[in-house]
Every structure is written in structure tokens, then in C-alpha cells.
Amino acid sequence: MSLPPDVDRPVETVERAIDIIDYLKENGPATIAEVTAHLGCAKSTTHRHLKTLEASSFLIEENDEYRLGIRFLDYGVIARDRHTFYREVKSKVDTLADETDEKIWCAVEEHGRSVHIYGAQGKRSVRTYARLGHQNYLHQHAAGKAILAYLPDERIDEIVETYGLPARTQHTITTADELWDEIEAIRERGYALNIEESVEGLHAIGAPIKDENGTALGAISISGPANRLDGSFLREELPTLLLGTVNEITINLAHA
Amino acid sequence: MSLPPDVDRPVETVERAIDIIDYLKENGPATIAEVTAHLGCAKSTTHRHLKTLEASSFLIEENDEYRLGIRFLDYGVIARDRHTFYREVKSKVDTLADETDEKIWCAVEEHGRSVHIYGAQGKRSVRTYARLGHQNYLHQHAAGKAILAYLPDERIDEIVETYGLPARTQHTITTADELWDEIEAIRERGYALNIEESVEGLHAIGAPIKDENGTALGAISISGPANRLDGSFLREELPTLLLGTVNEITINLAHA
DNA sequence: ACAGCTTGTTCGAATAGCTTGAACAGGCTT
DNA sequence: AAGCCTGTTCAAGCTATTCGAACAAGCTGT
Helix, strand or coil, X not given: CCCCCCCCCCCHHHHHHHHHHHHHHHHCCECHHHHHHHHCCXXXXXXXXHHHHHXXXXXXXXXXXXXXXXXXXXXXXXXXXXXXXXHHHHHHHHHHHHHHCCEEEEEEEECCEEEEEEEEECCCCCCCCCCCCCEEEHHHCXXXXXHHXXXXXXXXXXXXXXXXXXXXXXXXXCCXXXXXXXXXXXXXXXXXXXXXXXXXXXXXXXXXXXXXXXCEEEEEEEEEECCCCCHHHHHHHHHHHHHHHHHHHHHHHHCC | CCCCCCXXXXXXXXXXXXXXXXXXXXXXXXXXXXXXXXXXXXXXXXXXXXXXXXXXXXXXXECCEEEECCHHHHHHHHHHHCCCCHHHXXXXXXXXXXXXXXXXXXXXXXXCEEEEEEEEECCCCCCCCCCCCCEEEHHHCHHHHHHHHCXXXXXXXXXXXXXXXXXXXXXXXXXXXXXXXXXXHHXXXXXXEEECCCCCCEEEEEEEEECCCCCEEEEEEEXXXXXXXXXXXXXXXXXXXXXXXXXXXXXXXXXX
16 A cells, blocks of 8 residues: 555556656756657647647756756645654754764655655765655665565565665565575664665664654664774664654654 | 647646646645545546556555655756756755755746755755745746846746736735846946845845856845844855855856 | 445446657757 | 747647445444
8 A cells, every 4th residue: 555556447548657757867858859759659749748848947947958957846846844843853853963074864764665855964974875755665675675674575575575674785685585584684673774774884883763663764874984884883882862752753653 | 938838639638637736736635526626527537547557656646535646856866956956056055054044945947937956054044935846936036036037038038928927915016117227237247136025034144056158047045134134244254155055066067 | 223325446338539650940060 | 041940839649547336344323
């Protein structure tokens, strides 16, 4: 139910419009001809679709090229602001960034994947592929694994079955057995570690934000270079700090 | 050309999908029944549309209600990052916020309206209706007026004709004559003032970021309470600071 | 406990409208 | 000036959307 549904008879015309949007997202601004070649339909069809999407400012035409409109930000920001704990989390994430000087992310789960809804950088924080709004596989990073470990077991199975366990580095968990061992460990510790599983040379720690039933709503992670985030700093100091923060958030949520 | 086009024969099925998305944006999560009532079509039609949009994670179903997916953030952030000067502007905006302790916004123009693509708050900064991604009328605020003043005259006419000059407060400019006088003044000064024209008790100053032809690509604004942003601070110190920053950005853009 | 209300979902038939492909207008280059 | 690109328009055909009824399932209240 919380995975993208297999629709029996989807609205194909809308699927085509989404295809256009996704193409422009992946490939940047494009001409009608380019989009037509991608869709494999008549040029006039593409034209009509592009103009329809442009009328709502989802697309913008510039020099005979179409690109995504900044309008998408509006929808995204509204979706984010409506998340119950976004406001709660934002200030705590900022504080953590100040205290640790590292990169902090807050991620939520949607359709069995994680999306970064807020990030704050400390003074020394690294820049990785991670980006606001970016979708990730749950098993590939600290916040995702923290979320995964606090979902119902059947849900975990569903997710693994749907998406598989694609690798990102040579340290990424790629088998169900490894994953269940890891989940076991996370549940005992209360937090997840990412030891170069998403990016070579990057370590991270993640802890879940749970609802009243103990199910994960999202997670917060601290990430930084492997040499700096290591030893007792990674396995004692940071966990204490992070779990404290997450605990505060959970309590505030329970009384909201 | 840079206004939302009047499409002769739009793809009505896509327009319906957009209508659904807009409804959820305005009204928050809704059930199929509620969306159906809004659309005025058969329940099965709504169902098929919702499921199609959910399959692409644009919508998320939770407890028999549909809401906007955080996925929109992804598209919005990508659209923003592709703007030539976003990176350039971001660090400067952060610096301005530190230096002034006030709220700084960067806006770009799309389809004759302005969209906030980045904002930074100083320690004392106020919170207004302004929001990341929010669309505004150009004539209603400082950044918008700064953009408007540095568009070609015909373009200004087009925009006024399309959107009119709706008021927001009793100080908002509402006639074309007033607007042209204001534009004249902005062009002479090099920056725009907003004296309670968007929010009662709020003053702001805005300056344009121009391309090599002198046409506005966007603008940066500083806003704060009327009592603090006033007198020589508003009309001398802040303009010097803002125009300096904007000038730096323009130079950097010219050599990018 | 059962009836009556919801809710979401499925399916066949009809027709609305999407797609097509050709033709047109305009701007470049050759 | 001819050719070849663009983007755009239009009529005709047929696909796919829409409709409305029927179904399953979950509540509510009698």
C-alpha cells in the first residue's frame, strides 16, 4: 500500500506528460524535436503536450527549448511543510550542524525509498551526490537504514522485493541476509552506521524518528570524511549526540 | 513568448491531472470523493488519475487520502540548480543575511511573475507570507519591481495587461501611471523600494541582477520591519551594500 | 446481528478527444 | 534563391478516456 501501485489501466496521456517532465529533469532543457525523438510519437502531439504543461508554468520555454519551471519548488516546499515533523526537525538539524560542523540530513520515507527533505551544513561539511529532494534506496545510506530497521518486517520484505538491493560502492549491502543482520544490529544499537556504503571515503550515522507505535517516520544523519568520523567519535560521541536530538524530537512530536 | 501561452487545443486529460495536483496543493490531503466533487467527473475517472499520478510518486496515498509527494522537491531543486546564477547568488545572499541580520530573498522572473528561489534569514529577520518557491506579482514587492524596471518596455506592458495590478495592501501600486513613475524612479536610483506595499509594517529594498544586455534575470531583496528599515539606513546604507553585492554577482556572471 | 451507509475498486460500452501525418509559415544556412 | 531546418496548425480516424453501474469491504447505528 505504501509502494508505488501497479495501475491496471493507467491514464496513458498523463503518463506521457510525466514522461516528458522526467526527460527534461534527467537531460536538461530540450527542443520539441528532441522530446519527440524520446517519446517516439508525432511532433504535433509533443507540441500540444508541451504547450499544455507550459500553460500551467510547469514548463518554461526559452529560445525554443523547454525546461522545468521553478514552480515545482512551490509544490515541493508545500509538500515538505505539511510533513508533521518538518518544522520540529529543521531547527534541531541546524543545531546539530553547528555543534558537529558536519553535514546533517533529514530524510523521510515515501513509497519505500528515502527523500532528503532538509539538509544543513556545518563549517567543515563535505559535498556529496546527496541533494535536497533526492530519492535514495533505503539500504544504501545511514538515514535510510535507520528508517528501514524501524519498519514492520513485512514492509521490509516488500521493499527489498520491489527494488532489490543495488550496490553503490563495494561496501553496499547487496544480499537480504546481510541486510537482516544489519537490521538486527541497528535495532540493538538504536542507530545505523554507513561505512563507505554510499560514497567511498564517507562515513555516516543515522537514527530514526519514530511515531507512537515505534514505526519510523524519518531519520536524521550526520556524515563526514572517513578519517574524521571514526573510532570513538563515530561510535560513542556522535551516537550520544544524535540519539539525544532524535529523542527530543520524538517527545515533542508525541505532544504535538 | 515569456508569458503562459493560450493553448488552442490543450490536452484536456493532462489539464485534469494538473487540476488535481493544484487542488491538493491548495487544500491539502483529500479523499477520492473530495477530489471528484471538485472535478465534477465520475469517481472512477478520478480514481484512475490518482493512481496514475501515484505510480510516479507525484502523489502519495495515506489513510485513503492523497497528498503531494516530496518528489516535487526533486524537480524544483533541479530546476533551481540549473539557473545560471543560483550558485553565484546563494553565497552572496548568505553573506548579506549575516551582515544585515535581516531577511534576504533572491527572486527570478518566470512567465511575468516572480518566484523566490532562495532565501536566507539573519538573526532578527521577520517571517512573512513569503516562502521558497512562492509566486508573486512583480509589482507588489521590492525584488519584483527591481526586475520589472529592467525588462523591455513592451514586456512590462504585456505583463500588466495579462495580470493587471492587484492590490495587496493599501500602498500597493494599482495603476499603470503610478507604475511607470515608479519604474522611472527605480531606473534612476538603480534599486527599488517597497514601502508597506506587500505587507503592512514591512519595508524592503531590491536590486536587479542583469545580463550583458541590461535585462533583469532576477533580483535580490532585503526586508525588515518598517521602524528598523527606515531613514538613511534604508535609503543610503542598505542600497550601498545591496548594489555592491549585486554588482559583484553581475561581474562574476559576465565572466562565467 | 444485521441493515444501511460509507469508502475504494473494477469493468464494459460509447463517444469524446488524442494522435497522426501532412501541410503551412518562418528563419537559417548553403 | 533554393533547400532545410525550426515551430505550428488542421482535419480525419481510431484509440483510449470517460462514464455509470456493479462489486467488495469497512463502519455506524439501530
